[in-house]
Amino acid sequence: MLEIKNLQVNYGPINALKEVTMTIEKNKINAIIGVNGAGKSTLLNTISGLVDPDQGEISYKGRQIQNIPVEKRVKLGIGHVMEGRRLFKDQSVHDNLLIGFYFRNPKEKRRNALLKINEIYKQFPILGNKQNQMAGTLSGGQQQILIISAALLSEPDLLLLDEPSLGLAPIIIDEVYQLLEELKSKGMTIIISEQMAALALRISDVGYILERGQVVKKGDRSYLKSLLDSDGLSSVYLGKAKV
Amino acid sequence: MIDFQFMLELIFMGICVGSVYSLIAHGFNITFWTTKVVNFAHGPFLMFCSMLILMFLSIGFPWIVAILLEMFSISIIGVILERVSVRPLVKSPTSMGWIVATLGVGLFLQALATKIWGAQALAFPAFIFESTDYVPILGISMSLQYLLVLGTGLGIMLIMELVMKKTIWGKAMKAVSFDPDLASVMGIKSKSVVTISFILSALLAGVAGLLIAPIYGNVAPDFGMNIMVLGFVAAVLGGMGSSKGALIGGMTLGVIEKLVGGYISTSAEHGVAFAILILILAIKPEGLFGIKAVQKV
Structure with missing residues (x-):
């Protein structure tokens, strides 16, 4: 569905993403987990086209898209829900x-x-x-x-959601997550970014842990859950909430 | 004792001339919405339009053809301005480079006009009505030329307001001005919307030029800058970006100017306009109807 190869994004001297490589499979919920500043939003913005990569390739349904403008990627079926509940509030x-x-x-x-x-x-x-x-x-x-x-x-065939749970009451998060599961059952592929691993792992099939712009761990839900339970990952940026 | 008829006439003239200031302020607003840029080439656009009309008329084209050609030319100049002096500079949001860049394009147009048509003022013929055509209303004689300016100005602003409020294109323009990234994620070609806004703004300059030139009676290369500054005062007075502000700001300025011109001295007209600008910026910088902008530093 989506292939990301050696993606690199720099904001001036800062490397926001370093050689990120991912394969997103069809009809799965993929979680991008990481703390503030790990590069989650940059990754999603690069997939949707809001940010131009300095290096690397993104192919979507077998087609190179890194040079296609945002509004055309949308028409190819990439939907993006940006961070911070951005709406035309007026x-x-x-x-x-x-x-x-x-x-x-x-x-x-x-x-x-x-x-x-x-x-x-x-x-x-x-x-x-x-x-x-x-x-x-x-x-x-x-x-x-x-x-x-x-x-x-x-x-969209591919829906990107950037921290949809941020600032929402738990009961509303449940509602949003339930909606995502319904969408998956209708065949949609979803990439969701989260700060709290425990939260994201409730619904995701696959997870990627992003640290300072690099993918440091990846795997399916049970693997990441075991990491979480064994405290093999710092609970500081994964959250201690019970799954 | 105050001569009410004289005062009414001044107020009426002020409202009519003010509607042109409103049109100019409106032209500022349109590009301000989409880019947060004030296009300081707007005045020279207006002058260039009048000059182009004169040129096309002198070639022998009828009015309607001259106007269409002029509108077409100014649209292209608007697109070029956006590409050359705005788009490269708005990428860094803190840059104020667009002030110099748009002003530069304006000065270039002014110099170009001087080169082509000379620095002397050229007579501008009466459009539709002669300057001596009057209708008596409420005991005062109203110039048809002034009424035409008022009617056209109001009509255009009304149409624009309807387009902005009621059509999907207006909503898209509003969307781009609110959040360009979100707009492109929603599938709107933000860049095209910005370009269209510059074309619309240039067209408004064209209309304003067409309306005001017959009233002034002549046009010179520097007349655009002078009248633009008045439009700018109107926009600041009403609140940059506000349609209602542009309308009321323009007319208020027009009336104050004419009253000052009538009772004190016509040479004080423009000075009063600048005094208003200074006062507004000092006391209420967001203008009468503007939204208070908070700039993060």
Whole structure:
């Protein structure tokens, strides 16, 4: 699905990513785990095209994409939910969904906009009830649901989520995670970044641990869980929460 | 004793001229939304448009053709300006290089106009109405030329407001101005939206040039800069980036100017405009309707 080879990103003299190599398989939830500044967001931003790599290749569905602009990658099926619940907070819930739908879909599909948005409203009635409200007035959890919904309107094959749990109440995190599992069961491939390994391992099939821009450990869920239980990894940046 | 009719006439003229300042402020706003850049070549754009119209008219084209050609030319100049002096510089958000770069393009256009058409003011013919056409309203005689300026200015701003609020393209422009990265992740070609905003802004300069030149009666290469500064004062007074601000700021400035011109001295008109600029920047830098900007240092 997605092949990353020797990816290197520098911000001036700082190496944000150093020779990152990954193979993301289809229909799996992949977790990128690491502390603040480990390079999680840079990695996701490079996959979606917001950041240009200094070196390395990214191939998606067998096609080299590192030189394709962001808005075209979106049309190829890469959806990106950025860190920090970024929304057009000065526009209404409905307009956020409309923008999310309209520009990421080919022309012939655009007339279905209202139909698709109404499906979202049916799935998440809270968004339907608040469709004319400014997106910035929603609660954190509602905003996260709105962002993910907007991303889903482009029907991505690969969904990138940058710390979707950050700043959300545990009960809302459960809701978001349940939604991700549903999406996986519909065939979507998901890459999720998390600071808390325990949290990410609840739903992910494969995990990568990122440290100062390098992948230091990778493996399936049971392997990473065993690392976590044996305290083989510093609990400081993995979190002690029980899985 | 105050002559009310005289005062009403001054206020009416002020509102009409002010609507041109509003149009210029609006032109500033459009590119400010998408790039946070104030295009200081906007005034020379306006002058260049008037000059181009004059040139096309003197070749013998009818008004409509001259206007279309001028609009087309200024759109291209707008695109070039964005490519050359804005796009390379907005990559580093803290850079203020665009001030010098856009001003540089402006001065270049002004020098180019001097080279082509000479430094002397050229007479600009009356457009649609003669400068002597009047209609009496409320006991004062209103110049049709001024009314045309007011009507066109208001009409264009109304249409733009509707486009921004109601259409998906307006929403996209708003989206790019709010968060360009998020906009591109949503599939919007942020760069194209920025380019379009510069074209729209240049077109507004073109309209403003077409409206104000017949009122001034003549155009010279430096007239763009002078009138741009007034538009800039209007934009700052109303609040940079605010549509309502541009409208009210422009008209307020126009009325104050004309009142000062009528009761004190016409040579004090512009001085008062600058005094307003200084006052606003000192007391309420976000303007009447602007949003307070907090800059992280």
